[in-house]
Amino acid sequence: MNGAGLGIIAMSLWSSDEVYERDPAKYPSGWVPASLLRRMFLEAPTFPLGLRALLTTPRHVAMNVIVATGEDEALNIELTPTSYFITQVPLAKEILTHSNHFKDPGFLCKDSISEGSRGSSSLFRDRRVEKVLTQSWPNIDEDDFKTAFKDHVGYPNSVCEHSVPKELAWTSSHPTETTVASIIFNLSKRTLQLCKGPPCMGSFNEYKFNFSKID
Numbered sequence: 001m002n003g004a005g006l007g008i009i010a011m012s013l014w015s016s017d018e019v020y021e022r023d024p025a026k027y028p029s030g031w032v033p034a035s036l037l038r039r040m041f042l043e044a045p046t047f048p049l050g051l052r053a054l055l056t057t058p059r060h061v062a063m064n065v066i067v068a069t070g071e072d073e074a075l076n077i078e079l080t081p082t083s084y085f086i087t088q089v090p091l092a093k094e095i096l097t098h099s100n101h102f103k104d105p106g107f108l109c110k111d112s113i114s115e116g117s118r119g120s121s122s123l124f125r126d127r128r129v130e131k132v133l134t135q136s137w138p139n140i141d142e143d144d145f146k147t148a149f150k151d152h153v154g155y156p157n158s159v160c161e162h163s164v165p166k167e168l169a170w171t172s173s174h175p176t177e178t179t180v181a182s183i184i185f186n187l188s189k190r191t192l193q194l195c196k197g198p199p200c201m202g203s204f205n206e207y208k209f210n211f212s213k214i215d
C-alpha cells in the first residue's frame with residue numbers, strides 16, 4: 001500500500017516461460033527481480049502509471065498480482081516473462097481471489113506456455129476465501145477476511161497453513177511451511193491489519209500510516 005492509495009498483493013506462479021540464464025542478445029537491458037517490480041508499482045503516483053510499470057518492465061519469472069486503488073478499482077494480472085493475462089473484477093459480485101496457479105483461460109489455452117505448479121492446496125485455497133466473502137457480499141468487512149484466513153479445509157496445507165513434525169511429514173505437501181503473516185489492506189481508509197503467524201492462533205493489529213499526499 002502506498003500514500004496514493006495503491007495496493008498490491010503478490011503470489012508466486014511457475015511457468016515454462018521462466019528465464020534464469022542471462023542472454024544479452026535476447027535481453028540486452030536485463031530484467032528486474034520480481035520484488036523490485038512490485039515496488040515499482042508502489043512508487044507510481046497513479047494507478048495507470050503503476051500498471052504501465054508492471055507490464056512494461058522486463059521480468060524473468062512468473063507471478064500473480066492483484067492491484068487496486070482506493071479510488072475503487074482493482075485488477076488481477078498473471079504475469080510471465082513474455083506475456084500477461086488480465087482479469088477485471090466482475091461488476092455483479094466484486095470479489096476476486098487468487099492463489100498459486102494460473103487461472104486465466106487465455107493462459108490455459110496457450111500451447112506455447114505451460115503451468116509449472118504441481119498443484120496441492122493452491123487449487124482450492126482461492127475458492128475457500130471466495131466462499132466466505134461471498135456469504136457477506138455486499139457488506140464485506142475486515143472480520144470476513146479474518147474468518148476466511150483461518151480456514152482449515154485441507155489441513156495442514158490449508159489457507160491457514162501449518163508446519164508438521166517430521167513423523168507427520170507424509171501428511172503434507174510442504175511439511176516445513178507455515179503461514180508467516182496475514183495482511184488486510186483497506187485502501188480507502190489507508191489502514192492495514194496484520195497477524196503474525198497462522199491466524200487461527202494469533203490476533204490482528206491495526207496500523208495506520210501517516211502518508212503524505214502526493215501532488
Ligand SMILES: [Zn+2]
Pocket residue numbers: 150152160161162198199200201
Ligand atoms: Zn491454522
